[in-house]
Amino acid sequence: MTDLLHRAAELLEPLVVRMLLLIAAQEIVQADETSQRRQDSEKRGFVWTFLAEVEKQPLIAFRFAADRSGGTPVAVLGDSKGYLLADMYSGYNDVTTPERRRRAACWAHVRRRFWELKETFPQAHDMIDAILELYRIEYEAESRAIVGTAEHRDLRLRASLPVVLRIRKWLRHHRHLHPPKSPFGQAIGYALRNLRSLMTFLHHPGIRLDNNRSESALRPVALGRRNYLFVGHVAAGENIAVLMSLLASCVANGVNPEEYLADVLLRVASHPASAIDDLLPHRWRPAA
Numbered sequence: 001m002t003d004l005l006h007r008a009a010e011l012l013e014p015l016v017v018r019m020l021l022l023i024a025a026q027e028i029v030q031a032d033e034t035s036q037r038r039q040d041s042e043k044r045g046f047v048w049t050f051l052a053e054v055e056k057q058p059l060i061a062f063r064f065a066a067d068r069s070g071g072t073p074v075a076v077l078g079d080s081k082g083y084l085l086a087d088m089y090s091g092y093n094d095v096t097t098p099e100r101r102r103r104a105a106c107w108a109h110v111r112r113r114f115w116e117l118k119e120t121f122p123q124a125h126d127m128i129d130a131i132l133e134l135y136r137i138e139y140e141a142e143s144r145a146i147v148g149t150a151e152h153r154d155l156r157l158r159a160s161l162p163v164v165l166r167i168r169k170w171l172r173h174h175r176h177l178h179p180p181k182s183p184f185g186q187a188i189g190y191a192l193r194n195l196r197s198l199m200t201f202l203h204h205p206g207i208r209l210d211n212n213r214s215e216s217a218l219r220p221v222a223l224g225r226r227n228y229l230f231v232g233h234v235a236a237g238e239n240i241a242v243l244m245s246l247l248a249s250c251v252a253n254g255v256n257p258e259e260y261l262a263d264v265l266l267r268v269a270s271h272p273a274s275a276i277d278d279l280l281p282h283r284w285r286p287a288a
Contacts, residue, residue, distance in 0.1 A: 008261070009239035011268055016245045018276050019061045020076055026052035027082035028206050029101070031092065032214035033068060034221050036237060037230035045237050047244075048072045049217045057282035060217050060248040064237030070094045077101065083204060085211050088194050105197035107131055108210035113187040121184045126170060127191075133163045138209055152205035161202055168195060217248055249281035263287055 023029060030051040035044040048063045065072045070091040077084070077095045084101040086092050087109055096103040111131045114124040137159045138147075146152045171192050178185040191198070201207040221244075231237040246264075250257040263286055264279050277283055 005243065006236070006239050008265060009242040011265060012246060013242050014273075014276065015264070015268065015279055016061055016242045019059050019245060019249065019280060020050065020063070022054045022277075022280075023050050023052040023059055023061055024077050024080045026054060028052065028085065028204075029077065029080075029082065030085045030208075030211055030214045031073065032086060032211060032218055033072075033089070033091070034218045035068075036064070036221060037225065038233065038237070039230045040233040043067070045231065045234065046072075047218065047221045047237070047241060048076075049214055050076055051214055051217060054282060058249070058252040059280070059282060060252055061245040062217075062241040062248070064231070064234065064241040066234050083200065083207055085207060086214070087211065088190075088197070102200060103197045104200035104204075104207045105194045106209075106211040107134060107198060108212055110187075110191045110194075110198065113190060117183055117187060123174065124184070124187075127167065127187075130163055130167050130170070134160055134209055137163075141205075148206045150205070153203065156202050156205065164199055164202065167191075171195070220244065220248075246281060253282045255281050255284060259286065260284055 031049065033046050033048040036047050038045050043066070046065050046068045048065060049060060050063070051058065051060050053059075063072055063076060068091055070093060073084075073092050073095045077100070079100060080095075081099075082101050083104050084092060084096055085104040085106065087106055088103075092103065095101055111128060114127040118124040118128065137155065140159075141147050141152045141155055144151075146155070171188050175185070175188050175192065178188065180186070180189055201209060231240060246261070247257045249255075250260050260281060264284065267287060268279060271279055278285075
C-alpha cells in the first residue's frame with residue numbers, strides 16, 4: 001500500500017509543480033512551516049506550505065525539505081514580486097527584499113504573546129483589546145461585502161490606522177517600564193521590531209490581518225506527528241507533500257478528494273501538458 005502511495009505521488013508531482021508556479025505568480029502569498037521527524041536521520045525535516053488565491057480560488061501547496069533554511073522559500077518564490085504574509089522567521093528574509101516581496105506580519109502572533117501573559121501582567125489586556133478592534137473592523141468589511149476592494153482600504157486607513165498608531169504609542173511607552181529580557185519586555189520588543197511589517201495590511205486590502213490559514217493548513221502535519229510519527233526519508237517526505245497539496249486544495253475548493261484522485265490518476269499520464277491546469281483542483285471537472 002505504501003508503494004502505491006509513492007507511485008501515485010510520482011504520477012501527480014507535475015500537478016503540484018504547476019500549482020507552486022501559479023502560487024508564486026500571485027501578488028499575495030501566505031507561507032508557514034513546521035518540523036517533521038525522519039526515520040533515516042536524527043535531524044528533523046520540515047514541511048512548508050504556500051497558499052494563494054489563483055483565479056479567485058484557493059490553492060494550497062506543500063514542500064518537504066531536509067532543513068529549515070531559506071532555500072525552500074527561494075526555490076518556490078524565486079524573484080517573484082508582491083507580498084508575503086508569514087511569521088518573522090529569518091528563513092523568509094531572502095525573498096522579502098526591496099527587489100522581491102514585501103513582508104506582511106501576522107497580528108495573531110503578536111496577540112498570542114500578550115494572551116499568554118495576561119494572567120501575570122493585567123496590562124496585556126490593553127494590547128489584546130486593541131488588536132480585537134482591528135478584527136472588528138475586518139468583520140465590518142466582511143459584513144459590508146467590501147473585502148479586498150478600494151472601499152476596504154479606505155476603511156482601514158480611516159478606522160484601523162488610528163488603532164495601530166495607538167498601539168505603537170502604547171508599546172513605546174511600556175517599553176521603558178519592563179526589562180527587555182523579561183517576558184513582557186520580549187512581547188513588547190517583538191511587536192515594536194515588526195511594526196512596519198504589521199502595518200503592511202493598511203495599504204493593501206487583499207492582505208489578511210493574520211496568517212492563520214497557513215497554520216491551519218499545517219494542522220494535518222501536526223496530527224501526523226502523533227499518528228504516523230515520521231517520514232522514512234526525504235524522498236518519502238516529498239511524496240507526502242505532493243499528496244497533501246492535492247488533498248488540501250481539493251478540500252479548500254469543495255472537491256471530493258477521492259473522486260478527484262480516482263479520475264486524475266487515470267488521466268494525468270496522457271493529459272496534454274499544455275492543458276495541465278485543467279487537472280488542478282480549482283479547475284477540475286470529472287471526465288465526461
